[in-house]
Each structure stands twice: as structure tokens, then as C-alpha cells.
Amino acid sequence: MFLAFLDELRAAGIPAGLKEHLTLLAALEADVIERTPEQFYFLSRATYVKDEALLDRFDQVFAKVFRGVARDGGEQTAEIPADWLRAIAERFLTPEEMEKIRSLGSWDEIMAALRQRLAEQQGRHQGGSKWIGTGGISPFGNGGYNPEGVRIGGESGRGRAIKLWDQRAFRDLDNTRELGTRNIKVALRRLRRFAREGAADELDLDATIAGTARQGWLDVVMRPERHNAVKLLLCLDVGGSMDPFVTRCEELFSAATTEFRHLEFFYFHNCPYEGLWKDNRRRFEERTPTSDVLHKFGPDHKLVFVGDASMSPYEITQPGGSVEHHNEEAGAVWLRRLTDTYPAAVWLNPVAQAQWGYSPSVTMIRELMGDRMYPLTLDGLDNAMRELTRRH
Numbered sequence: 001m002f003l004a005f006l007d008e009l010r011a012a013g014i015p016a017g018l019k020e021h022l023t024l025l026a027a028l029e030a031d032v033i034e035r036t037p038e039q040f041y042f043l044s045r046a047t048y049v050k051d052e053a054l055l056d057r058f059d060q061v062f063a064k065v066f067r068g069v070a071r072d073g074g075e076q077t078a079e080i081p082a083d084w085l086r087a088i089a090e091r092f093l094t095p096e097e098m099e100k101i102r103s104l105g106s107w108d109e110i111m112a113a114l115r116q117r118l119a120e121q122q123g124r125h126q127g128g129s130k131w132i133g134t135g136g137i138s139p140f141g142n143g144g145y146n147p148e149g150v151r152i153g154g155e156s157g158r159g160r161a162i163k164l165w166d167q168r169a170f171r172d173l174d175n176t177r178e179l180g181t182r183n184i185k186v187a188l189r190r191l192r193r194f195a196r197e198g199a200a201d202e203l204d205l206d207a208t209i210a211g212t213a214r215q216g217w218l219d220v221v222m223r224p225e226r227h228n229a230v231k232l233l234l235c236l237d238v239g240g241s242m243d244p245f246v247t248r249c250e251e252l253f254s255a256a257t258t259e260f261r262h263l264e265f266f267y268f269h270n271c272p273y274e275g276l277w278k279d280n281r282r283r284f285e286e287r288t289p290t291s292d293v294l295h296k297f298g299p300d301h302k303l304v305f306v307g308d309a310s311m312s313p314y315e316i317t318q319p320g321g322s323v324e325h326h327n328e329e330a331g332a333v334w335l336r337r338l339t340d341t342y343p344a345a346v347w348l349n350p351v352a353q354a355q356w357g358y359s360p361s362v363t364m365i366r367e368l369m370g371d372r373m374y375p376l377t378l379d380g381l382d383n384a385m386r387e388l389t390r391r392h
Contacts, residue, residue, distance in 0.1 A: 005065045009048055012061050016048045023047055037066070052278060053257070059281075231262040231300055233293075233342065237307025238267050238280055240323075245350035248376060249306055252348070264297060270311040271331030271365075272338060273322055284325075290334055294341050302388045303342035306376070308351045309365040316364050335368050345369065346384040350376040 002021070009016040024047045033039035041062060049058050204223040211219030234256055236249060256263055266276035266288065275287035314321035316331045339345045347365060349356065353375040356362045366373040372387060374380035 005044075005061070008061045008065050009058070012057050014048060014054050014058060014061070015050070020047050053253075055279065055281070229262070230260060230302060231297070232256065232260045232264070233297060233301045233303045234263060234265040235272060235276065235303070235305045236265065236267050237269060237305070239269050241308055241310045242350075245308065245376070248350055252306065252376065252381075264301075266293065268307075269324065270307070270322075271315050272305075272334050273325075273327045273331055274329065274334065290338070294337060299341055299343065301342055301344075303338060303345035304384070304388075305345070305347040305369075307347070307349065309347065309349055309362040309373070310351065310359050311361045313360050313364060316361060316368075332364075332368055335365070339369065344388045345372065346387055347373040348376045348380065348384060349373055353380075 002025070006016055006021050024044055027033070027043060027047070028040075033043050044062070045055070045058055049055060202223055204221040207221035207223070208219060211221055234253070236253070242249070253265070256265075266278060267280055267283065268276055272290060274290050276290055276293060277283040277287045279286060311323075312321065315323065316335075319328055319330055320326050321330065347369045349362070351359075351362070356366070356373075362373075372384075374384040374387075
């Protein structure tokens with residue numbers, strides 16, 4: 001099985017050699033881990049994967065080879081009983097029933113009611129109008145009808161929930177994915193400022209010829225290699241409504257890692273808050289405080305957000321509005337801090353620009369960005385790079 005694993009890794013483009021394979025076997029022989037599928041997953045990943053951009057590709061190979069043997073230990077279980085989250089058939093309500101449904105009111109009132117019902121409810125519930133369950137008209141649960149509520153697990157039916165209570169598995173982007181068109185790279189090249197830095201390891205042919213002619217003997221002149229000196233911070237929205245745009249974002253990610261030597265990337269979900277991360281599998285355990293990012297990377301960096309900006313407005317305006325954790329400060333506060341620290345900042349949106357006006361959250365993010373939101377198209381990329389070039 002291990003040799004098949006090695007073959008599959010190589011076939012997927014992961015440079016796994018005999019040295020790594022022997023290292024893994026030696027580690028297993030020395031009992032450096034507990035004999036569990038989860039521990040073996042992390043050991044083999046640390047042994048074979050040298051580039052974090054290949055983590056998702058490794059996960060796919062691991063799942064293929066050890067399907068039925070290993071169980072994913074990286075996800076956390078929800079606090080709500082799992083069997084409550086199984087959706088039932090969509091319930092069709094009469095106009096009279098729909099008229100009886102009333103919104104609970106403000107954000108605070110809805111969240112207070114949710115906490116109260118969680119404390120009072122003792123069992124599973126289906127098809128009702130009050131308790132947390134599936135297929136009913138209660139403002140809490142999933143698979144039912146209510147014009148304003150909190151979706152707990154399940155799939156979105158009408159997209160009207162003001163908050164989601166769920167944990168989902170996001171995956172990292174693959175920066176080795178080939179671009180669908182070379183024009184995306186050409187657009188990114190507008191954001192370039194070349195400089196020669198580092199060791200003198202490149203032959204300066206013109207200076208060598210001039211020095212040899214002047215001295216009368218061979219005068220070899222070396223110089224540092226010429227690199228793009230632009231420093232780029234790339235923040236990528238992942239998961240949820242961004243899933244349909246993964247391919248396009250991977251193409252952009254691949255192009256950026258090729259074109260920019262000084263590139264730092266982080267992930268966020270929907271709106272940046274107090275923490276960002278680099279590994280989606282461990283986004284709850286290994287977060288980088290956003291305040292650390294603001295202090296570590298200077299204001300000479302260019303900041304590029306990539307996301308559809310489609311979310312509940314509460315995620316932007318309210319503390320506690322995040323879909324996955326309780327944020328002490330609203331998303332708008334952190335977005336302002338980031339754009340204040342990095343004046344050269346743009347937001348790339350993969351959603352068609354003609355549809356932006358249908359989402360209040362897109363309008364809000366666009367205003368917070370000072371109208372520096374551009375569609376993730378060739379023209380949009382070109383305009384975004386021009387905007388970053390103008391702001392020094």
C-alpha cells in the first residue's frame with residue numbers, strides 16, 4: 001500500500017522521492033507517532049509535502065489511497081446534534097401559512113431567542129414553527145421557510161438567513177495550476193517595479209566588455225539578478241459561496257506566485273476579522289492575528305483582496321456577526337484598519353459586475369474599499385493593477 005501511495009503522489013505532481021519514503025518508514029519503525037490514521041496522515045504530509053500549495057493535492061491522494069482506512073481528524077464536530085441537521089423534503093406552504101410568519105425583529109432579538117430555545121429544547125424537532133429543527137417555519141434550523149432567520153447546518157434553500165451556524169471544510173488553493181489564458185499573467189505584469197538585490201551571481205555582459213576593453217585584459221563583472229521588487233499581500237476568501245470560483249482563483253493564485261517574488265498570502269472567510277490563516281484544514285488552530293500582519297508587513301506592500309463579498313450585512317457591521325466564531329469587533333473595523341495601513345489596496349470580485357447591485361453586502365464592501373472593487377476579469381485585473389500602480 002505504501003508503494004502505491006508513493007506512486008500516486010508522484011502521479012499527482014508531488015515530488016516524493018525514495019529519500020522521503022525511507023524517512024517515513026524509519027519514523028514509523030521508531031514509533032514517533034501513535035498508530036492512528038490521523039497521526040499517520042500528519043506524519044506522511046510533513047514528510048512528503050515541501051510546498052504548502054500542494055497540501056490540497058496531497059489530501060486528494062491520501063483520500064484516494066486510504067479510502068475506508070483513514071478518517072479525517074482535522075474537522076471539528078458541531079455542538080448541535082448531527083441527526084438534527086439532516087434535511088427533509090422541502091415543505092410547500094400555502095399563502096395563508098406564509099402570511100402567518102413574522103420576522104422576530106433586530107439582530108439582538110433573534111440571537112437572544114436562539115440562545116433561549118437552545119436552553120429549553122430537549123429533543124429533535126421537524127416541521128414546526130418554534131423549535132430548532134428541519135423543514136418548518138421556525139426562524140432557527142434548516143430546510144424550511146422563514147424570511148429572516150438563523151440557518152443551523154444543512155443546505156441553503158432560499159438564501160434568506162441572516163446568520164449561519166455551521167462548520168464546513170475549505171480547501172487550500174493550488175498555485176501550480178496552469179492558467180487558462182496567458183493574458184491574466186500579462187495583466188498582473190503591470191504591477192512591476194524591477195530592482196537588482198542580493199548576491200552578484202549574474203554576468204553583466206555590457207560592463208564586462210567595457211571593462212575588458214578599458215583594462216586590456218579580461219575584466220569579468222557580475223551583478224545581482226533583476227527581480228520584481230513589488231511586495232504583495234494577497235488575501236483570499238474561501239469556502240461557501242466562493243466554491244464556484246475556485247478554478248478562477250487558483251489561476252490567479254498561480255499567476256501571482258509566478259510574477260511576484262515578494263508575495264505573502266492569507267485566507268479569510270467572507271470578511272477579514274481578527275485572524276487570518278494559511279492552511280484551511282487547521283484554520284481554527286493555526287491562525288495569524290491580523291494585528292501581527294499589520295505590524296510585520298510594512299505599508300509599502302500592495303494589498304489585494306479576492307472574494308465575492310456576498311454575506312449577511314451583519315457579518316460586516318456587527319460584533320458576533322461572523323458565521324464561524326464570535327468576533328469581538330465588526331468586520332468593517334478590521335477592513336478599515338487594513339486599508340488604512342495599506343493605502344494601495346483593491347478588491348477583486350469573481351461575481352459578474354452586473355450582479356453586484358443585487359447584494360447589499362457587496363455595496364457595503366465596495367464603499368469600505370473606497371470604490372476600489374474590480375471584477376475578476378482581464379479588464380478588471382488590468383484596471384486594478386493600474387490603480388495599485390498609481391498609489392505608492
